[in-house]
Amino acid sequence: xxxxxxxxxxxxxxxxxxxxxxxxxxxxxxxxxxxxxxxxxxxxxxxxxxxxxxxxxxxxxxxxxxxxxxxxxxxxxxxxxxxxxxxxxxxxxxxxxxxxxxxxxxxxxxxxxxxxxxxxxxxxxxxxxxxxxxxxxxxxxxxxxxxxxxxxxxxxxxxxxxxxxxxxxxxxxxxxxxxxxxxxxxxxxxxxxxxxxxxxxx
Amino acid sequence: xxxxxxxxxxxxxxxxxxxxxxxxxxxxxxxxxxxxxxxxxxxxxxxxxxxxxxxxxxxxxxxxxxxxxxxxxxxxxxxxxxxxxxxxxxxxxxxxxxxxxxxxxxxxxxxxxxxxxxxxxxxxxxxxxxxxxxxxxxxxxxxxxxxxxxxxxxxxxxxxxxxxxxxxxxxxxxxxxxxxxxxxxxxxxxxxxxxxxxxxxxxxxxxxxxxxxxxxxxxxxxxxxxxxxxxxxxxxxxxxxxxxxxxxxxxxxxxxxxxxxxxxxxxxxxxxxxxxxxxxxxxxxxxxxxxxxxxxxx
Amino acid sequence: xxxxxxxxxxxxxxxxxxxxxxxxxxxxxxxxxxxxxxxxxxxxxxxxxxxxxxxxxxxxxxxxxxxxxxxxxxxxxxxxxxxxxxxxxxxxxxxxxxxxxxxxxxxxxxxxxxxxxxxxxxxxxxxxxxxxxxxxxxxxxxxxxxxxxxxxxxxxxxxxxxxxxxxxxxxxxxxxxxxxxxxxxxxxxxxxxxxxxxxxxxxxxxxxxxxxxxxxxxxxxxxxxxxxxxxxxxxxxxxxxxxxxxxxxxxxxxxxxxxxxxxxxxxxxxxxxxxxxxxxxxxxxxxxxxxxxxxxxxxxxxxxxxxxxxxxxxxxxxxxxxxxxxxxxxxxxxxxxxxxxxxxxxxxxxxxxxxxxxxxxxxxxxx
Numbered sequence: 001x002x003x004x005x006x007x008x009x010x011x012x013x014x015x016x017x018x019x020x021x022x023x024x025x026x027x028x029x030x031x032x033x034x035x036x037x038x039x040x041x042x043x044x045x046x047x048x049x050x051x052x053x054x055x056x057x058x059x060x061x062x063x064x065x066x067x068x069x070x071x072x073x074x075x076x077x078x079x080x081x082x083x084x085x086x087x088x089x090x091x092x093x094x095x096x097x098x099x100x101x102x103x104x105x106x107x108x109x110x111x112x113x114x115x116x117x118x119x120x121x122x123x124x125x126x127x128x129x130x131x132x133x134x135x136x137x138x139x140x141x142x143x144x145x146x147x148x149x150x151x152x153x154x155x156x157x158x159x160x161x162x163x164x165x166x167x168x169x170x171x172x173x174x175x176x177x178x179x180x181x182x183x184x185x186x187x188x189x190x191x192x193x194x195x196x197x198x199x200x201x202x
Numbered sequence: 203x204x205x206x207x208x209x210x211x212x213x214x215x216x217x218x219x220x221x222x223x224x225x226x227x228x229x230x231x232x233x234x235x236x237x238x239x240x241x242x243x244x245x246x247x248x249x250x251x252x253x254x255x256x257x258x259x260x261x262x263x264x265x266x267x268x269x270x271x272x273x274x275x276x277x278x279x280x281x282x283x284x285x286x287x288x289x290x291x292x293x294x295x296x297x298x299x300x301x302x303x304x305x306x307x308x309x310x311x312x313x314x315x316x317x318x319x320x321x322x323x324x325x326x327x328x329x330x331x332x333x334x335x336x337x338x339x340x341x342x343x344x345x346x347x348x349x350x351x352x353x354x355x356x357x358x359x360x361x362x363x364x365x366x367x368x369x370x371x372x373x374x375x376x377x378x379x380x381x382x383x384x385x386x387x388x389x390x391x392x393x394x395x396x397x398x399x400x401x402x403x404x405x406x407x408x409x410x411x412x413x414x415x416x417x418x419x420x421x422x423x424x425x426x427x428x429x430x431x432x433x434x435x436x437x438x439x440x441x442x443x444x445x446x447x448x449x450x451x452x453x454x455x456x457x458x459x460x461x462x463x464x465x466x467x468x469x470x471x472x473x474x475x476x477x478x479x480x481x482x483x484x485x486x487x488x489x490x491x492x493x494x495x496x497x498x499x500x
Numbered sequence: 501x502x503x504x505x506x507x508x509x510x511x512x513x514x515x516x517x518x519x520x521x522x523x524x525x526x527x528x529x530x531x532x533x534x535x536x537x538x539x540x541x542x543x544x545x546x547x548x549x550x551x552x553x554x555x556x557x558x559x560x561x562x563x564x565x566x567x568x569x570x571x572x573x574x575x576x577x578x579x580x581x582x583x584x585x586x587x588x589x590x591x592x593x594x595x596x597x598x599x600x601x602x603x604x605x606x607x608x609x610x611x612x613x614x615x616x617x618x619x620x621x622x623x624x625x626x627x628x629x630x631x632x633x634x635x636x637x638x639x640x641x642x643x644x645x646x647x648x649x650x651x652x653x654x655x656x657x658x659x660x661x662x663x664x665x666x667x668x669x670x671x672x673x674x675x676x677x678x679x680x681x682x683x684x685x686x687x688x689x690x691x692x693x694x695x696x697x698x699x700x701x702x703x704x705x706x707x708x709x710x711x712x713x714x715x716x717x718x719x720x721x722x723x724x725x726x727x728x729x730x731x732x733x734x735x736x737x738x739x740x741x742x743x744x745x746x747x748x749x750x751x752x753x754x755x756x757x758x759x760x761x762x763x764x765x766x767x768x769x770x771x772x773x774x775x776x777x778x779x780x781x782x783x784x785x786x787x788x789x790x791x792x793x794x795x796x797x798x799x800x801x802x803x804x805x806x807x808x809x810x811x812x813x814x815x816x817x818x819x820x821x822x823x824x825x826x827x828x829x830x831x832x833x834x835x836x837x838x839x840x841x842x843x844x845x846x847x848x849x850x851x852x853x854x855x856x857x858x859x860x861x862x863x864x865x866x867x
Binding site (some may be wrong): 014017022025031057059120123147148174177179 | 220224263347379419420
Binding site (some may be wrong): 367 | 509511512560568576580582583584586587682683684685686687688699811813817822823825826828829830833834835836837838839841842843844845848850851852
């Protein structure tokens with residue numbers, strides 16, 4: 001049983017750390033496939049990576065229902081950490097979540113279970129944060145779409161292996177869809193709903 | 203009495219988180235207007251509160267901020283907003299377009315091509331491109347949902363029937379990433395081509411109307427037109443009288459009450475840089491001198 | 501040679517100094533104190549608190565002083581300050597039935613339990629300018645009586661006991677109270693958000709809208725069921741304490757309109773409600789608000805919405821005077837870039853028009 005005093009800390013400087021982390025995530029979202037670095041560091045609980053913790057501290061609060069994969073939600077340390085540092089409500093129903101935290105991609109549920117937004121309000125959709133093994137090495141993916149000058153090549157080791165196949169639902173759903181943020185330690189890559197994989201080597 | 207204490211970049215952290223989440227969704231859905239809980243700012247609605255909130259949510263101590271209004275760094279509202287951020291965020295400010303990392307603008311896109319390490323923040327009065335055709339939000343929202351933009355084409359076509367041209371000179375509607383029709387804010391249509399495939403991120407903030415939208419870098423932005431009446435950017439007949447630029451947007455200066463006119467660049471930084479580099483127009487003082495401090499307008 | 505206008509920064513600073521001097525006025529006249537504003541211009545303070553959405557008499561008085569008596573500017577100052585305050589939650593609903601009333605009138609019954617209490621009001625004063633007020637006026641002491649301990653039940657509750665008025669519409673179970681300063685407004689909006697919008701709305705706008713319903717643009721046959729003004733307790737249920745903690749008391753004005761009845765084959769006919777609530781003593785505001793609230797309930801009451809006051813988007817989008825004044829006044833900002841664009845287009849169209857309409861001979865000569 002961890003007491004609040006023993007919880008891993010949040011940001012040392014809340015204001016400037018959140019700003020810096022946000023800019024990394026914003027740059028990632030604006031330039032899909034580009035690898036951005038999250039500089040400010042906070043304590044992490046349970047299976048959370050450093051980048052994930054920083055993003056949580058930056059974007060989560062009382063107004064953002066959070067869905068956690070079974071491995072994270074089993075960790076009372078993470079639940080306490082999220083509640084104490086962000087105040088965000090943890091929900092069981094992924095279809096009302098503003099954010100989902102996936103500690104390990106094999107635990108990613110079917111994407112249709114998340115909020116996909118509506119045609120009137122496509123922004124009311126879940127942003128899915130998935131922790132992956134590497135965003136520097138692994139299979140390479142050629143990406144196209146807004147934010148990308150012609151083609152961006154991402155080299156990454158990602159689970160689930162068929163993530164980009166699953167994300168094809170974004171093509172048919174647009175403007176509804178799922179935006180994904182991939183985190184590996186303190187690196188971050190975003191795959192918004194407009195990004196398409198044009199080729200991938202196996 | 204409780205003396206107010208304000209946060210870095212004025213906004214409280216909860217507000218910044220809310221705006222930041224809206225910005226991320228705006229980038230993910232190019233051209234779609236994300237509703238956000240716009241706050242009351244210490245400047246009036248309609249005077250840039252949307253742009254100010256977006257800038258405040260992204261700005262960090264490493265940023266270099268440029269603020270322009272009508273293309274100029276020296277217009278009163280640009281000065282007022284620049285001072286606000288210099289005071290509340292302590293950021294460095296500049297007038298040089300290429301040195302800035304964040305540029306907040308009202309009504310213009312700088313002439314100097316933007317680069318990847320820049321964010322252009324637009325102040326937007328009426329974000330809804332369909333608003334003047336259909337005043338109801340419930341209706342326009344449905345039209346965007348269905349990508350039903352016939353009304354806009356009818357309006358533009360009626361212009362052609364009446365005037366022989368599309369009679370929209372500023373806030374000329376664009377289609378972003380082949381999906382959303384978007385209001386570029388009241389920039390002259392001269393600037394529309396600069397939005398297309400731009401290396402910089404473009405963010406739009408409408409405070410009173412509580413909307414944020416975005417154009418990610420390298421995104422297709424097409425001005426609406428017809429095959430037989432293609433979009434044509436505004437062209438000037440004369441070069442800038444100060445720097446002789448042939449391809450910049452010009453302000454018309456009335457020099458007397460007898461029809462005297464001259465045309466000078468609206469983008470003051472661009473014009474001054476050109477003069478400093480030795481370009482001279484018909485009315486410029488040669489050689490170019492540093493701009494006067496203070497002035498005669500007190 | 502042409503030199504572009506510079507020096508805007510100094511111009512702004514000088515303008516601010518001029519404003520500060522104009523605000524102070526003739527310095528041989530005593531500086532007005534916040535107490536004087538709060539005590540002697542109390543209704544102005546009440547309005548600034550209401551439309552500023554912040555119950556703080558001292559700050560409202562300061563805002564009025566800073567704004568040189570321009571109440572919309574004062575409301576704007578208060579709003580901008582309010583926007584920076586942390587929000588801890590929503591209070592428990594205040595019980596206006598338990599209000600310590602200073603004034604309470606009903607136009608629907610001659611007498612009511614607890615009595616009609618005229619209290620401090622302009623009603624029945626003759627609007628004759630009173631020179632004795634110009635200086636040093638000392639009012640006669642008012643007649644006083646022991647505060648009554650008799651309960652003052654709300655007239656609408658009395659009507660409600662017999663089912664003569666619809667029950668106050670209830671929010672869905674578990675639905676929190678909306679806050680349009682925290683969540684962007686979507687249409688159609690629920691009544692909680694509509695009431696919040698009206699409570700913050702411009703008194704003049706609501707007055708005109710409410711008046712228009714009386715003149716037939718969405719008529720709803722109102723009776724002033726009750727208007728009461730007095731003090732109520734505010735309590736806050738703190739999660740970690742487990743019970744409601746009193747925060748203090750505030751002055752409120754409440755207006756309950758009793759409106760035309762509805763009914764159907766399956767529902768017995770009954771009166772309907774319109775509601776107004778504001779900080780301080782704000783009767784015109786709450787009465788107007790109640791009229792417009794009732795008008796905006798057209799949709800839920802199955803009435804055809806045809807009049808401006810029944811049009812939710814129209815009313816809610818234009819009621820806020822801070823938004824409205826900002827956008828109207830922003831026309832003062834430079835627009836010369838857009839204007840140039842229009843000018844260029846207009847010149848081009850006029851040239852083409854002249855060419856098209858020139859006599860053929862001239863056209864040939866020109867060619």
